[in-house]
Amino acid sequence: MTTETKLPFDKEYVASFSKGKGEPAWLGDLRLKAIENAETLPMPRPDKTKIDKWNFTQFSSHTVESQTFNSLDELAPEVKALITEASSKNLYIQRNQTSAFLSLTDDLKGKGVIFTDILTAAREHSDLLQKYFMTGVKADEHRLAALHAALLNGGTFLYVPKNVEISEPVQAVYVHDNAEATLFNHVIVVAEDNSSVTYVENYISTVDSSDAIFNIVTEVFANSNARVQYGAVDNLAKGITTYVNRRGVVGRDARIEWALGLMNDGNTISENTTNLVGDGSFTDTKTVVVGSGEQTQNFTTKVVHFGRNSEGFILKHGVMKDSASAIFNGIGKIEHGASKANAEQESRVLMLSEKARGDANPILLIDEDDVTAGHAASVGRVDPVQLYYLMSRGIPQKEAERLVIHGFLAPVVNQLPIEGVKNQLTEVIERKVR
Amino acid sequence: MAGSTLTIKDLHVEIDGKEILKGVNLEIKGGEIHAIMGPNGTGKSTLSSAIMGHPKYVVTSGSITLDGKDVLEMEVDERARAGLFLAMQYPSEINGVTNADFLRSALNSRLGEGNEISLMKFIRKMDKQMDFLEMDQDMSQRYLNEGFSGGEKKRNEILQLMMLQPRIAILDEIDSGLDIDALKVVSKGINEMRGEDFGCLVITHYQRLLNYITPDFVHIMMQGRVVKSGGPELAQRLEAEGYDWIKQELGIEDETVGQEA
Numbered sequence: 001m002t003t004e005t006k007l008p009f010d011k012e013y014v015a016s017f018s019k020g021k022g023e024p025a026w027l028g029d030l031r032l033k034a035i036e037n038a039e040t041l042p043m044p045r046p047d048k049t050k051i052d053k054w055n056f057t058q059f060s061s062h063t064v065e066s067q068t069f070n071s072l073d074e075l076a077p078e079v080k081a082l083i084t085e086a087s088s089k090n091l092y093i094q095r096n097q098t099s100a101f102l103s104l105t106d107d108l109k110g111k112g113v114i115f116t117d118i119l120t121a122a123r124e125h126s127d128l129l130q131k132y133f134m135t136g137v138k139a140d141e142h143r144l145a146a147l148h149a150a151l152l153n154g155g156t157f158l159y160v161p162k163n164v165e166i167s168e169p170v171q172a173v174y175v176h177d178n179a180e181a182t183l184f185n186h187v188i189v190v191a192e193d194n195s196s197v198t199y200v201e202n203y204i205s206t207v208d209s210s211d212a213i214f215n216i217v218t219e220v221f222a223n224s225n226a227r228v229q230y231g232a233v234d235n236l237a238k239g240i241t242t243y244v245n246r247r248g249v250v251g252r253d254a255r256i257e258w259a260l261g262l263m264n265d266g267n268t269i270s271e272n273t274t275n276l277v278g279d280g281s282f283t284d285t286k287t288v289v290v291g292s293g294e295q296t297q298n299f300t301t302k303v304v305h306f307g308r309n310s311e312g313f314i315l316k317h318g319v320m321k322d323s324a325s326a327i328f329n330g331i332g333k334i335e336h337g338a339s340k341a342n343a344e345q346e347s348r349v350l351m352l353s354e355k356a357r358g359d360a361n362p363i364l365l366i367d368e369d370d371v372t373a374g375h376a377a378s379v380g381r382v383d384p385v386q387l388y389y390l391m392s393r394g395i396p397q398k399e400a401e402r403l404v405i406h407g408f409l410a411p412v413v414n415q416l417p418i419e420g421v422k423n424q425l426t427e428v429i430e431r432k433v434r
Numbered sequence: 435m436a437g438s439t440l441t442i443k444d445l446h447v448e449i450d451g452k453e454i455l456k457g458v459n460l461e462i463k464g465g466e467i468h469a470i471m472g473p474n475g476t477g478k479s480t481l482s483s484a485i486m487g488h489p490k491y492v493v494t495s496g497s498i499t500l501d502g503k504d505v506l507e508m509e510v511d512e513r514a515r516a517g518l519f520l521a522m523q524y525p526s527e528i529n530g531v532t533n534a535d536f537l538r539s540a541l542n543s544r545l546g547e548g549n550e551i552s553l554m555k556f557i558r559k560m561d562k563q564m565d566f567l568e569m570d571q572d573m574s575q576r577y578l579n580e581g582f583s584g585g586e587k588k589r590n591e592i593l594q595l596m597m598l599q600p601r602i603a604i605l606d607e608i609d610s611g612l613d614i615d616a617l618k619v620v621s622k623g624i625n626e627m628r629g630e631d632f633g634c635l636v637i638t639h640y641q642r643l644l645n646y647i648t649p650d651f652v653h654i655m656m657q658g659r660v661v662k663s664g665g666p667e668l669a670q671r672l673e674a675e676g677y678d679w680i681k682q683e684l685g686i687e688d689e690t691v692g693q694e695a
Contacts, residue, residue, distance in 0.1 A: 391510035397509070
């Protein structure tokens with residue numbers, strides 16, 4: 001069944017917005033087609049979570065203007081804490097929808113690295129952007145993808161040319177400090193053949209909103225023999241309903257390693273799909289989640305194997321407290337022809353309260369004979385015998401619980417490539433589990 | 435300062451509604467090493483778990499006091515901070531928590547807020563004790579007991595004992611599953627602790643351990659009670675003759691309490 005929804009923004013608005021931003025014709029056309037489709041396309045259907053009643057379409061403002069930052073000293077302390085000396089060299093800060101700060105070393109510029117906000121990329125690197133934009137996630141996949149394409153109003157383009165290896169991490173921080181802001185954020189990371197890059201992003205709210213919508217799409221392309229490490233910490237306020245879709249396309253012998261800390265306080269649908277297209281391609285996706293309050297969340301991690309000898313690993317650890325509920329879907333799909341593929345997944349959920357709900361749902365879909373695959377999933381409570389052991393050494397119960405929870409999440413937290421972000425995640429976890 | 439005294443009086447303990455300990459009396463003072471011996475299923479491990487406060491064990495009557503203070507009123511962590519320590523037969527494995535972080539947290543919880551040990555001092559202290567116990571340095575950064583061999587776990591229990599310096603320690607079958615070299619190292623650690631301020635209760639099946647740690651007192655447990663007490667010579671006689679003579683002497687047919695405990 002398709003329901004028709006009256007959208008708050010029409011074709012005329014989209015056309016004039018695109019024109020106002022000086023966008024190339026292809027992008028304007030793509031937006032217009034998407035807004036047309038958005039009314040009739042079905043909503044995405046995350047397994048086991050009903051989102052029919054969630055509001056992803058009704059919001060009052062599409063654009064807000066924010067001041068740029070002249071220096072990092074102007075940042076709110078919690079934002080500044082995310083940035084280290086090393087990561088400030090190649091750093092993009094977006095304030096709501098406004099490109100507010102950008103740095104890129106001359107060395108990387110000289111090597112042809114592009115790192116800029118997505119609307120600037122549309123104007124200045126139109127052909128290159130067109131080659132990738134909405135090709136990993138298609139604008140006609142479902143209503144939220146279409147809305148995203150039509151109403152795109154922020155994001156980043158990171159392009160690493162052939163054979164360029166970037167040793168220092170590249171960081172993007174998306175600051176939400178205006179309660180009126182709605183964000184359709186699009187991140188594209190392209191690593192050309194034999195290149196390598198570490199990209200880390202933070203979504204952080206410094207204000208709450210009453211009923212805001214964040215619709216985020218990320219597309220990562222690791223071309224032949226390239227390597228992308230992608231770290232993220234999402235930390236958006238309670239009043240924000242988030243749809244976040246992070247998708248990777250992995251070429252021959254290439255790899256994408258995800259480390260995602262999904263710490264939003266509001267209702268969230270998170271989809272992280274990696275398409276292992278090339279032979280010998282590899283992905284490792286690690287996700288850590290803390291659910292608290294009344295929030296409802298769905299975390300779907302999917303690896304699709306097309307290439308022979310492709311390998312995919314999914315590891316998810318979630319802690320659920322209060323009345324929070326979450327579904328953890330893990331999907332390993334091996335297409336016909338992907339011989340010698342290996343699909344492994346593990347989901348662990350730790351429940352801290354009687355009212356919390358968590359469900360780990362492992363799925364293997366295999367269309368090829370000569371493969372290996374495995375899954376493990378568990379949902380449990382803090383083991384009283386573990387607490388007894390820790391307490392028998394003098395550690396008070398609260399501290400013992402804290403150790404067990406941190407320990408439970410450590411396998412993912414420790415993977416985050418930037419120290420500042422790792423510390424942030426540790427702090428967010430600390431705050432959320434207290 | 436003189437050592438502490440742990441006093442157990444007429445202790446009755448149940449697990450899942452079944453009575454395992456049926457009136458245990460025991461007193462351990464600083465400077466003394468006591469050994470509790472006995473066949474399987476006679477309540478030895480139940481005694482150690484009840485003293486420490488394992489959540490599954492319910493004390494139905496009797497008392498445990500440490501220097502006159504009611505241990506049964508204390509939470510598990512309070513018992514530890516009061517000076518009790520239990521080296522467990524099956525230590526828990528805790529993923530993601532390094533041995534070092536765990537030990538520092540345990541040490542600091544004893545020292546109290548404001549008196550925490552500095553990181554450097556802690557590392558020096560831990561390194562020193564690990565050397566003494568012939569443990570690999572990488573054990574400090576491994577997750578607590580996770581993937582440790584049986585011998586490594588036992589050494590790690592003794593490492594904790596030496597780091598935390600309790601007043602009264604209970605060692606629950608610290609010797610089971612140890613080869614002779616590991617047994618010597620573990621005994622070396624315990625003997626290092628010996629002194630006026632340190633009392634110890636060693637629970638074991640085997641006299642072998644007592645060749646390395648000479649006890650001052652030996653107690654035999656059967657049917658959930660201490661049925662016989664004596665000096666080190668008692669352990670030697672058990673080693674030579676087994677338990678049958680005691681059973682005959684006391685007219686006991688089935689020494690167990692009917693359940694593996």
